[in-house]
Amino acid sequence: MTYCLGMSLDAGLVMVSDSRTNAGVDHVASFQKMRIWENPGERVVILLSAGNLAITQAVAAALEEGVRADPAIAAKRKRKATLLACPGMTTAAQIVGDAVRHVYDRDAERLRQQGSEFTATFLLGGQIKGGPMRLFMIYSAGNFIEAGSDTCFLQIGETKYGKPILDRVITPATSLREALRCALVSFDSTMRSNLSVGPPLDVAVVRADEFKMGWRRRFAENDPYLLDLRRHWGEGVKRLFMDLPDPEMIL
Amino acid sequence: MTYCLGMSLDAGLVMVSDSRTNAGVDHVASFQKMRIWENPGERVVILLSAGNLAITQAVAAALEEGVRADPAIAAKRKRKATLLACPGMTTAAQIVGDAVRHVYDRDAERLRQQGSEFTATFLLGGQIKGGPMRLFMIYSAGNFIEAGSDTCFLQIGETKYGKPILDRVITPATSLREALRCALVSFDSTMRSNLSVGPPLDVAVVRADEFKMGWRRRFAENDPYLLDLRRHWGEGVKRLFMDLPDPEMIL
Numbered sequence: 031m032t033y034c035l036g037m038s039l040d041a042g043l044v045m046v047s048d049s050r051t052n053a054g055v056d057h058v059a060s061f062q063k064m065r066i067w068e069n070p071g072e073r074v075v076i077l078l079s080a081g082n083l084a085i086t087q088a089v090a091a092a093l094e095e096g097v098r099a100d101p102a103i104a105a106k107r108k109r110k111a112t113l114l115a116c117p118g119m120t121t122a123a124q125i126v127g128d129a130v131r132h133v134y135d136r137d138a139e140r141l142r143q144q145g146s147e148f149t150a151t152f153l154l155g156g157q158i159k160g161g162p163m164r165l166f167m168i169y170s171a172g173n174f175i176e177a178g179s180d181t182c183f184l185q186i187g188e189t190k191y192g193k194p195i196l197d198r199v200i201t202p203a204t205s206l207r208e209a210l211r212c213a214l215v216s217f218d219s220t221m222r223s224n225l226s227v228g229p230p231l232d233v234a235v236v237r238a239d240e241f242k243m244g245w246r247r248r249f250a251e252n253d254p255y256l257l258d259l260r261r262h263w264g265e266g267v268k269r270l271f272m273d274l275p276d277p278e279m280i281l
Numbered sequence: 282m283t284y285c286l287g288m289s290l291d292a293g294l295v296m297v298s299d300s301r302t303n304a305g306v307d308h309v310a311s312f313q314k315m316r317i318w319e320n321p322g323e324r325v326v327i328l329l330s331a332g333n334l335a336i337t338q339a340v341a342a343a344l345e346e347g348v349r350a351d352p353a354i355a356a357k358r359k360r361k362a363t364l365l366a367c368p369g370m371t372t373a374a375q376i377v378g379d380a381v382r383h384v385y386d387r388d389a390e391r392l393r394q395q396g397s398e399f400t401a402t403f404l405l406g407g408q409i410k411g412g413p414m415r416l417f418m419i420y421s422a423g424n425f426i427e428a429g430s431d432t433c434f435l436q437i438g439e440t441k442y443g444k445p446i447l448d449r450v451i452t453p454a455t456s457l458r459e460a461l462r463c464a465l466v467s468f469d470s471t472m473r474s475n476l477s478v479g480p481p482l483d484v485a486v487v488r489a490d491e492f493k494m495g496w497r498r499r500f501a502e503n504d505p506y507l508l509d510l511r512r513h514w515g516e517g518v519k520r521l522f523m524d525l526p527d528p529e530m531i532l
Contacts, residue, residue, distance in 0.1 A: 190441035194470035219445035
């Protein structure tokens with residue numbers, strides 16, 4: 031599995047992905063799941079991926095090469111489209127969807143013959159000059175949904191372990207610093223409870239209306255800050271338990 | 282869905298279940314998923330159930346009536362066995378497994394004809410005089426696993442949202458009070474993040490070597506203690522975030 035998280039806040043975007051890939055316990059490896067297209071001052075587009083690694087890498091390769099639109103649904107687009115040249119974020123999401131459909135048409139039947147499903151989901155966040163910051167989730171069917179003010183974060187992969195802490199803390203008004211800390215706690219909780227999600231963690235933070243990468247960092251397993259955060263959080267949670275009220279039980 | 286949790290600690294057992302049952306959003310109802318067999322001073326046996334409600338109720342009915350052992354695997358047992366008369370907890374787990382197999386033999390093929398799977402899992406905890414306190418998880422195949430000192434809690438149903446907090450706090454040495462608070466926070470987190478788990482919550486606490494129910498309580502949605510716990514926890518978590526260290530990001 032994988033865990034990827036995107037948050038679309040008033041102040042900007044926070045995107046985080048893990049790096050664990052496994053196909054059975056004997057094939058555990060580390061692959062980056064974050065890809066960035068940037069023309070500083072004009073656009074920054076970040077893609078996170080979950081699912082079958084061969085599929086997500088094929089989609090990324092198609093995106094690098096440029097994607098021809100699905101002829102059935104978008105005959106207007108003549109030239110191959112890329113995330114570095116598209117006019118806006120909605121078009122960017124369509125391009126990723128077209129790339130997914132391109133790989134589906136090529137590989138899905140062969141996967142089915144081997145008993146494998148075509149599984150791939152993506153988070154696409156970014157901002158292109160002239161438009162607002164956007165965050166999308168793109169499904170394996172190539173269609174997509176967008177985050178909004180009611181649901182300002184989106185998750186893919188192993189999403190459940192890390193969701194309660196996000197539900198408690200994250201609103202559109204949350205600052206980028208607090209959102210990043212919350213994201214890292216969400217990943218820490220997930221990694222403690224599930225072996226299929228693992229470091230290093232890739233983090234990208236983008237401030238609204240800057241159209242460039244704001245802060246980018248890879249946290250290794252023994253990163254001193256991550257260890258410090260984990261210790262503070264773990265001890266704090268235990269202290270918090272000690273202070274919780276007791277029910278009137280007689281034990 | 283459902284969420285049920287059992288903890289086997291040095292000090293005793295903590296068992297908690299929710300009450301939400303749904304078959305599509307139009308059929309949301311409330312059913313107790315905790316059943317207790319008690320002969321105070323001699324035995325207390327607690328069963329929690331998750332899965333298809335018709336199956337789990339049929340299993341409970343079979344248990345009330347007494348279960349004939351699967352003839353293929355346990356020809357020795359002549360009379361119908363019950364949880365109130367069996368000699369020990371391992372036999373109790375086998376009886377629940379036999380009841381599951383009995384219902385499977387009767388209903389599974391008909392369910393398959395309707396496109397439904399045979400899904401039912403159970404947590405069985407308790408102590409019978411002459412033996413130690415035990416906690417089992419019984420699968421829909423009728424086989425089972427037991428909690429041990431490395432893994433002292435077991436969950437069934439919608440387990441992921443509430444697992445990180447248990448992983449952080451629960452060890453065999455955790456007191457019953459602290460374990461109960463942690464269990465209720467685990468349920469609160471799950472109910473916030475997932476609509477298919479809902480109140481009232483049924484709680485049973487058994488002290489080791491008392492062979493009787495120690496403390497039993499049903500928490501309704503607006504139970505003042507639950508609301509108080511939720512508020513304390515929610516505010517505490519937010520305070521904790523404020524105090525967490527910041528990475529050296531420049532934003």
